[in-house]
Amino acid sequence: MSDRSLFLYALCGSQRRVSTSRRLLEALRDHAPESISIEICDLIGDLPIFNPDDEGERTPADVIAMAEKIRAADGLIVSCPEYAHGIPGGFKNALDWLVSRxxxxxxxLMFAHASHRGDLVLALLTDVLSTMSLHIVEEAFLxxxxxxxxxxxxAALVDEAAQDGVLRTSLERFRRAIEERAG
Structure with a gap:
């Protein structure tokens, strides 16, 4: 394993403060190896509805701030629930702001999924994120x-996953994939 510190930026598809998707991202952050730092994006719910007329010089400050964090990140973590067989509107809106950037x-990118169901949203996100040319690291899927x-x-499931090394293993697989791509 590398001693180089990694910065990962986590995007949560649910804007509820107590969502299971957010709880999983918090667990990854709280149980990450010391050499991996994870910041959870808190800007998605504040983004205005995407309008291509507002790109360029008119790009909203929150979009710029999110994009700068993404640029600085070595990788992204996405945790997203399935709403009505689809991607939650606020999260899709955030992705739309990033499409042409x-x-x-x-x-x-690694997926962290907080449900035993929701495979449809995973397939939809895979399609959207692949179209955006993100590199989905399947072996890091959690x-x-x-x-x-x-x-x-x-809380018991998170504690068990932390003790069993499940969280750390996914993050280490993600680290290896990032380092292999970096050469």
Missing amino acids: DEVPFKP RLPLAGKTDEAQ
């Missing part, structure tokens, strides 16, 4: 079925 192409469980059961 140069921060995302070829950026490594599924921890928190959805539908009580807070206590969620």
Whole structure:
């Protein structure tokens, strides 16, 4: 393993503060190896509705701030629930703001999925993010079925995954893929 520090930027598809997707991202952040720092994006819910007329010099400050964090990141983590068989509107809006920008192409990305279901949203996100030229690192995929469980059961699952090394293993696989791509 490398001693180089990695900065990962996490994008949450749910804007609820107590969502299971956010809880999984927080668990990854809190149990990451010391050489990996994870910041969870808190800007998605504040973004205006995407309008191509507002790109360029008129790009909103929150979009610029999110894009700068993405540029600085060695990789992205996405955790997203499935809403009505699709990508939540606010999250899709955030992705739309990034489509024509140069921060995302070829950026490594790992999925962290907080449900035992929701494969449709994973397929939709894979299609959208691949179209945006992100590099999805399949071997780093993490599924921890928190959805539908009580807070206590969620906490127990997170603790068990941390103790068993599941969280760390996904992050280390992601690190290896990032380092191999960097050459």
